[in-house]
Amino acid sequence: MNAPAPRSRKRPQMIAAALVVGTAAMLGLSFASAPLYRAFCAATGFGGTPRTDLAGAPSPGERVLTVRFDANVARDLPWRFEPEVAKISLRTGETKTVYYKVANLSDRETSGQAAYNVTPGQAGAFFVKVACFCFEEKRLGPHEAEEWPVVFYLDPALEREEGMRGVREITLSYTFFAIKDSTAAKTSETAIAKPKG
DSSP: OOOOOOOOSHHHHHHHHHHHHHHHHHHHHHHHHHHHHHHHHHHHOGGGOOEEOSSOOOSOOSOEEEEEEEEEEOTTSOEEEEESSSEEEEETTOOEEEEEEEEEOSSSOEEEEEEEEEESGGGGGTEEEEEEGGGSOEEEOTTOEEEEEEEEEEOGGGGGOGGGTTOOEEEEEEEEEEOOOHHHHHHHHHHHHSOOO
């Protein structure tokens, strides 16, 4: 009767190492997935996300469309936020700058980040932002007010897109959400706890 072959002692170690490496890779991908998805949406206009382009607009096209501007603020952010104009008309390929007015209505510094989209969804691939306040966290001091620009154009390629033939109006919509700042909270707690001398 033949004796069973001895099992390699290195095999369990190799399996454990593979599991550790696989777990680390999956964890890394989970952290990278949101920024990668945002970059993909910004580059392609997927899901109504406006494209971003630092190179500037191409030559003007033929069509003139109306662009409406929508502004919203989440309940937990004490800001007033509104576009300077409700809508504009522009030719494809024409670069425009529109300002949004924002004010902090509270007695403390607050932070917000804008989420945005374009409707109808198929227009997102042709709505190109050159500059926008939505690319970064924004801070406003107590009762501070500012005007923030959005520089954009409509890609003339939309004129060749079958799904855009019947579209006469596009809406750019922003919603600001509060950003919780643990550093500011700790600083204010320390200031409250510190006795006055």
